[in-house]
Amino acid sequence: MINSYLKTAFRSITRKKTFTILNIAGLSAGIAAALIIFLVISYERSFDTYHTNTNRIYRVTTDVMNRSNGEVIEQLSTVNWELPEKIKTDFSGVEKAGLISFQGGAQMYVPAPGTTDEKRFKQNGIFYTSPGFYSIFDYSWLAGNADGLSAPNTAVISEKVARAYFGDIHAAIGRTIQMWSFRVPLQVTGVFKDLPANTDLPVQVGVSYSTLKKLVPEDFTAGAQWDAVPGGYGQCFVLLKKPDNAAAITAGLPAFAKRYYKPHNTRLPQLKLQPLTAMHLDKRYPNFTNATLSTRELWALTLIGIFLLIVACINFINLATALSVNRAKEIGVRKVLGSNRLQLFSQFLSETGVITLLSIAVAIVITIVALPYAGNLIDRQLPLSLLATPRVWAAILACGIVVTLLSGFYPGMIVSGFNPVTALKSKISIKSTGGVSLRRGLVVFQFVVAQLLVIGTLVVLKQMDYVRHQSMGFNKDAVVMINLPSDSTLKLKYNYLKASLAALPGVTNVSFCADAPTTYWIFMQNFHFDTNPEGQPFKIGAKAADADFYKTFDIKLKAGRLPYPSDTLHEITVNETTVKKLGLSSPENILGKTITIDHKSYPVVGVVNDFNSKSLHEAIVPMFIGSQAAAYEYVAVRMDPGKVSATLKSVQQTFTGIYPTYLYDLFFLDERIRDFYAADVITSKLFQLFAGIAIFISCLGLYGLVSFMVTNRTREVGIRKVLGASVNNILFLFSKEFMLLIGIAFVIAAPLGYFFMQGWLSGFYYHTAIGVGVFAAAIILSLMMAWITVGYKALKAALSNPVKNLREN
Secondary structure, eight states: OHHHHHHHHHHHHHHSHHHHHHHHHHHHHHHHHHHHHHHHHHHHTTTTOOSTTGGGEEEEEEEEEETTTOOEEEEESOBOTTHHHHHHHHOTTEEEEEEEEEEEEEEEEEEOTTSSOEEEEEEEEEEEEOHHHHHHSOOOEEEEOSGGGGSSSEEEEEHHHHHHHHSSHHHHTTOEEEETTTTEEEEEEEEEOOOOSSOSOOOSEEEEHHHHHHHOGGGGOTTGGGSSTTOOSBEEEEEESSTTHHHHHHHHHHHHHHHHSOOOSSEEEEEEEEEHHHHTTOTTSOOSOSOOOOHHHHHHHHHHHHHHHHHHHHHHHHHHHHHGGGGHHHHHHHHHTTOOHHHHHHHHHHHHHHHHHHHHHHHHHHHHHHHHHHHHHTTOOOOGGGGGSHHHHHHHHHHHHHHHHHHHHHHHHHHHTOOHHHHHTTOOOTGGGOOHHHHHHHHHHHHHHHHHHHHHHHHHHHHHHHHHHSOOSSOOTTEEEEEOOOOHHHHTTHHHHHHHHHTSTTEEEEEEESSOSSOSOOEEEOOEETTOOSOOSSOEEEEEBOTTHHHHTTOOEEEEOOOOOOSSOOOEEEEHHHHHHTTOSSGGGGTTOEEEETTEEEEEEEEEOOOOSSOTTSOOOOEEEEOOGGGOOEEEEEEOGGGHHHHHHHHHHHHHHHOTTSOOOEEEHHHHHHHTTHHHHHHHHHHHHHHHHHHHHHHHHHHHHHHHHHHHTHHHHHHHHHTTOOHHHHHHHHHHHHHHHHHHHHHHHHHHHHHHHHHHHTTOSSOOOOHHHHHHHHHHHHHHHHHHHHHHHHHHHHTSOHHHHHHHO
16 A cells, blocks of 8 residues: 555656645755754754763853842853862862863974974964863873873873874874973973864863963962952863762852852852853853854754744645645545545655655755855864764654654645545635635745844844944054064064064054954953052953054043053053943043052053953953053054055065064954954854745745646636736736735734844844844845746736637636
8 A cells, every 4th residue: 555655646746847846945945954954053062072971071160249239240261270179179079170271372393303403383272281181081192191291391282283293193202392482392291182173172282281380480379369259270170970969069169169269348259060061052151162152042043944844844735735726636536436534645645755755865965065065154064974973864854754744734634635526526726625824824924934034134244244344442454463472582672673664664553562452351350449448349451552552553542641651561541431430420530540450559641442352242341551561462563554465575574584483473453353253153144044045945835836826827817818907917916915925924023033133132232223224125125036936927927828828728
């Protein structure tokens, strides 16, 4: 019987090739989109799940609370450097504890043994790590191990780094590499297998933590960091003896914090355990990778995938129920010959199953072809091996079953329920199949989904445009940031470098600074204001920069004067937010007052305009700027926008001429700012992609329905034209209902789109208004796409020869 069902199914779907192709195209597009979304979500949730003890690994995070009202002031992933040993000692449920601190990038030198030759590299992925860190996570050692990291001036490196530096992994062991221009020596004690891309701990070079203590011993005095709330020089990871120990440890953390952290007037630290599996998607606590999608965004993707599948199924339902009229005689004959309703229902469901199976096959091919492009689109490495997991094939099987039932159940019930006498007399019509209101409702649902995605896309694009053009309080254009050597001997040439760069044609300003006005991370400090002995309830950010910083970045002075040129910190400027947070009525009121940090007081000589020191996701923080030559890491060069290319060549020649042994390493400030919004760009691209797919599927359905209507109303069109109907009348005849349904869909989609996208915009402290234009554009685009889809077939019918139509029908 099953064989008979399949044969009949294949005959049936081959008879109606156009509609079969439309069904397969719609279903395969929906399934492929859902499958790609599933793979993206699976990949995002796979970060650091490859470790053997994933369910026992936690990160210790810090919430800084306002002591008076319990409000969360800061959420940090850093802890006191002594905390790992203390937590291991105080909690019996903790088996191991390790510390990791982000260094980022640095210039590395690899001396050749017995010669003066050396290789130079710009190395990223440098971390300070304790030996215990590597025993918590799964590191596969190809040569040596991490045991040597208990000593200073040691490091472990990845396989990729070992091959780049030494050509062979075994040749790396025992060799010395040098970090920074002042050549911190690091002996390689181990080489580990390259880590997979789905990790938030992308260690390339792991320098011993004791090296950091040796470099800045004043920051590692026992007990010193317990004074700050919070203090921190790294992230702490713990391996629990049992997963169940997490609850008991969490309950004991308040007493632990009270025992070690010294009381503070306004702030209270609250320690928490964060599961390793939650780290990647939790944007509250920073990790070591950028452009992560949040849990909320993954849920949004999940809903989009489900809706796209439903939209594809709706196409099938509408086309199948419409086409059922043409199968009326077939059903009547089958019933007369003894087929019961269950058999007819099973027959139709088998036809749906065959189409679904073909659609899944096409969808898998589409996914295989599109996955690398989808990965590039969202800046992820999405390997084809993702498709080979049992979980994915289980999802594909479940998808096939659900799609078959969703698409086939209702049309199967309609077809199997035909009265055989009525069917044989050819009295079955579209209206007599019933469910006209349901089919209209399904079309409305399709366009609600499509218009929601269109509205979302337009809002995201509008916000991205706002981000690109919104003033950040400084001029970011045509500015390059060049990394400076930190060796004391090379620092002696700083002033010569600055004068040489400033003299170049096309260079308008030059400044030394610790970093650009806007950066990924701001050093926030506790402080006292003027003569008040009580510390302030908020922290202030610090930026080290010379006197030309303001002119180079076009930061305006609001009151007072700019600091005089100096190599040491004697006087400072503050931003407008500092003035407001201190409760002062005007910028002039802070002039002459002092900011005291670490028992050193600095007079405020000027107030500058507010500028965004981080992305537009975050509010402007209190900030002071002062000269401190020891902290300078970059030379900022502003160029004439019309001469950037030629000027850059001169800048490079000048820099490498002064520092021939130091790698020329730079970035454009506007490119860094663009990187702040990498995750938002991913969101924008996903919205555009899936909005396009939703419109495509919906239009396929419209095309199929209109094609069927034209075929079944050819005689009516001929009669209307003979009676004087114009082309516009015929076009209106076929399009009026669809235009009405799209209008109803818009009425539903508009408020929903406003609600959801207003929630997304709330993730930006500074954002655009949604505006009426977004909704106008959404409805115009939807109507235009519908007109294009419906209009072609309707116009063809309207222009057809009525005499020919009446003869053929």
